[in-house]
Amino acid sequence: MAEALFWPALLAYGEAAFAYASLRTSRAATWGVRLGWLAQTALLAVQAVRADGFPWWSWAGSLNLFVWLVVGAYLIWGCQQRYRLLGLAVMPLAVVLFVVARIGGGTHAGHRDSYSSLFLVLHVGFVLASFAGFTLAAALAASYLWQERRLKKRATDILRLRLPPLASLERLTRRTIAVSVPLLTLGLVAGVIRLRHDHRPLDALEGVALLTWLVYGGFLALRPTGRRAAYLALGGFVLVIVTRLALAGGHFS
Amino acid sequence: MSIALVGLSHHVAPVELRERVTLDATAAADLARSLGDAVVLCTCNRTEVYLADGGEERALAALEQLAGEQLDGVVYRLHDEAAALHLFRVAAGLDSLVPGEGEILGQVRDAYEASQAGPVLDHVFRQALGVGKRVRTETAIGESPASVSSAAAALASQVFGDLKGRRVLLIGAGRIGELAAANLSSRGAQIAFVANRTEDTARELAHRFGAAALRLDEVAAKLGEVDVVVSSTSAPEPVLRAEDVPSRRRSPLFFIDIAVPRDVDPHVAKLGGCFLYDIDDLEAVVAETLAGRRAEAERGEQLVAEETERYRAWRASLDVVPAIASLRARAEEIRTAELAKVRVSDDERRTLESVTAQILNKLLHLPTVRMKEAAVSADGAVYADAVKHLFGLDDERA
Numbered sequence: 001m002a003e004a005l006f007w008p009a010l011l012a013y014g015e016a017a018f019a020y021a022s023l024r025t026s027r028a029a030t031w032g033v034r035l036g037w038l039a040q041t042a043l044l045a046v047q048a049v050r051a052d053g054f055p056w057w058s059w060a061g062s063l064n065l066f067v068w069l070v071v072g073a074y075l076i077w078g079c080q081q082r083y084r085l086l087g088l089a090v091m092p093l094a095v096v097l098f099v100v101a102r103i104g105g106g107t108h109a110g111h112r113d114s115y116s117s118l119f120l121v122l123h124v125g126f127v128l129a130s131f132a133g134f135t136l137a138a139a140l141a142a143s144y145l146w147q148e149r150r151l152k153k154r155a156t157d158i159l160r161l162r163l164p165p166l167a168s169l170e171r172l173t174r175r176t177i178a179v180s181v182p183l184l185t186l187g188l189v190a191g192v193i194r195l196r197h198d199h200r201p202l203d204a205l206e207g208v209a210l211l212t213w214l215v216y217g218g219f220l221a222l223r224p225t226g227r228r229a230a231y232l233a234l235g236g237f238v239l240v241i242v243t244r245l246a247l248a249g250g251h252f253s
Numbered sequence: 254m255s256i257a258l259v260g261l262s263h264h265v266a267p268v269e270l271r272e273r274v275t276l277d278a279t280a281a282a283d284l285a286r287s288l289g290d291a292v293v294l295c296t297c298n299r300t301e302v303y304l305a306d307g308g309e310e311r312a313l314a315a316l317e318q319l320a321g322e323q324l325d326g327v328v329y330r331l332h333d334e335a336a337a338l339h340l341f342r343v344a345a346g347l348d349s350l351v352p353g354e355g356e357i358l359g360q361v362r363d364a365y366e367a368s369q370a371g372p373v374l375d376h377v378f379r380q381a382l383g384v385g386k387r388v389r390t391e392t393a394i395g396e397s398p399a400s401v402s403s404a405a406a407a408l409a410s411q412v413f414g415d416l417k418g419r420r421v422l423l424i425g426a427g428r429i430g431e432l433a434a435a436n437l438s439s440r441g442a443q444i445a446f447v448a449n450r451t452e453d454t455a456r457e458l459a460h461r462f463g464a465a466a467l468r469l470d471e472v473a474a475k476l477g478e479v480d481v482v483v484s485s486t487s488a489p490e491p492v493l494r495a496e497d498v499p500s501r502r503r504s505p506l507f508f509i510d511i512a513v514p515r516d517v518d519p520h521v522a523k524l525g526g527c528f529l530y531d532i533d534d535l536e537a538v539v540a541e542t543l544a545g546r547r548a549e550a551e552r553g554e555q556l557v558a559e560e561t562e563r564y565r566a567w568r569a570s571l572d573v574v575p576a577i578a579s580l581r582a583r584a585e586e587i588r589t590a591e592l593a594k595v596r597v598s599d600d601e602r603r604t605l606e607s608v609t610a611q612i613l614n615k616l617l618h619l620p621t622v623r624m625k626e627a628a629v630s631a632d633g634a635v636y637a638d639a640v641k642h643l644f645g646l647d648d649e650r651a
Contacts, residue, residue: 024552147411151408151411151412151528152522152528154522154529154530154534154537154538156534156537156538156540156541157541158408158411158538159397159398159404159407159408159411159538159541159542159545160397160541160542160544160545162411163411164414165410165411165412165413165414166411166412166413166414166505167412167413167414167415168414225502225503225504226502226503226505226525226526227525
């Protein structure tokens with residue numbers, strides 16, 4: 001069953017990743033995102049039903065969930081014509097990560113694992129949701145820098161190959177981070193409670209996660225604008241990548 | 254009944270000729286009425302007469318009278334499908350000097366509404382208006398600006414998004430600068446200040462935009478209060494130097510320099526938060542967007558081809574309409590005559606009326622559909638003749 005759902009989801013995401021390249025096929029791309037996301041939702045539902053415990057505790061499983069959250073966040077406003085080029089950044093990344101999740105066994109159903117608790121579910125769920133938000137914010141910030149550079153360089157195709165206005169990109173980046181920081185806060189609190197329960201000290205990964213929280217918290221407190229805001233959002237995202245990569249090193253084990 | 258088109262446009266006629274055959278709305282409507290079932294479309298790029306009732310020679314004579322010369326070799330004549338295709342392309346902006354320009358659709362609508370078009374022209378013009386809308390909504394042909402002034406406003410929107418409440422400083426009273434300011438204003442921006450070397454001109458322009466008038470030496474002091482600067486003076490030296498521009502960390506400042514020689518020091522472009530476009534940049538952007546419009550025009554042509562096919566099918570169905578109408582009239586005549594012979598109560602008559610009408614409709618439904626289908630596949634005339642022969646419809650008329 002999970003097999004039967006993985007491939008349609010991958011196919012639909014792959015179609016979207018290619019179709020966003022052209023204005024003519026961007027409507028088909030939008031449908032690819034919607035259908036792929038529905039298929040992946042069904043895949044996650046099957047995994048949840050078949051699992052004995054929390055099915056996304058492994059790095060690959062959490063990557064699967066992460067892709068779903070990223071695409072879901074993109075779906076909220078990304079499926080619009082003017083955010084077509086954002087889809088071109090998000091969807092190929094989603095496809096690659098989805099394939100990596102599969103290779104790591106994160107899309108299979110029927111895991112038997114007793115390693116599960118409410119705080120783990122909350123911790124993984126909130127942290128991954130916040131990371132999905134930060135990923136989208138990073139894509140928006142990168143789009144901002146690219147758009148700003150094109151405007152500065154007076155690119156002749158600026159009106160033909162349109163990105164959203166600088167002001168919109170900046171506003172959306174800030175809003176996305178404003179939503180993601182509370183999620184990360186909740187996720188970290190749940191993680192700390194779990195650590196105390198297990199009588200374990202903070203590890204390096206958790207230190208990086210705290211640093212990530214500080215960077216994005218600083219973003220909200222300082223309210224930077226323009227290029228500085230974009231660089232700070234991207235800086236925070238580097239820490240998100242470090243955290244995600246380190247997860248494969250066995251944070252949950 | 255077929256349609257014909259007699260006209261001339263920017264493709265074949267120079268402006269010296271076009272301006273002689275141009276007509277205002279009233280004169281165009283008068284000409285259409287004098288020609289009978291006709292629509293006269295007159296814009297700065299074309300004068301075209303669409304006819305459904307013959308009269309091509311009279312239309313040509315009217316155009317030649319306006320031109321004051323023979324129009325052989327300049328005027329084009331198109332018929333039926335070709336005329337409809339041409340009208341669809343015109344309404345979609347595909348035949349315009351700037352592909353996809355938006356005004357032509359309104360001009361086609363005005364010409365149609367000012368005329369007293371008969372059923373065929375009425376249909377083809379209504380379809381043309383639909384084609385025009387379809388091409389604009391299903392392609393991006395009209396989305397990109399086609400002039401320097403509109404490109405300037407579109408670029409400002411790329412920085413600020415919604416321009417509502419954004420403040421504009423207009424320097425100089427150049428025509429393109431004024432147009433750019435008007436474009437910004439139409440997008441919601443507020444023209445806050447107008448500066449000019451001649452104070453009277455500045456005041457006059459400021460009054461028109463509801464702005465405050467400034468002297469040129471006051472401009473630098475106001476840069477901190479505006480978001481967009483449009484400059485188009487004829488000053489030989491730059492009006493704004495990089496050192497005049499305040500730091501813009503929190504909010505960008507967008508400069509549109511349409512003047513030659515340039516009014517704004519090119520080093521301004523390197524300042525943080527500042528964006529500068531001069532006339533060459535704007536023209537390059539417009540050239541690029543026009544290339545994009547041409548690409549979208551290809552999609553528009555496909556839509557027009559689809560609509561022309563629909564027109565052809567409709568037009569072909571007209572060939573069988575008289576036969577269908579005669580057949581139904583004949584059947585109705587028989588039904589009424591036979592019912593008249595029956596002596597029944599009023600209630601029973603009403604029932605009989607209803608039942609026989611339903612029988613008739615069901616019986617004639619399939620032949621009607623088949624004849625219309627045959628008409629589309631060019632066999633309409635054969636089917637129409639067969640129906641007339643089988644039911645003796647010609648004999649009755651005779």
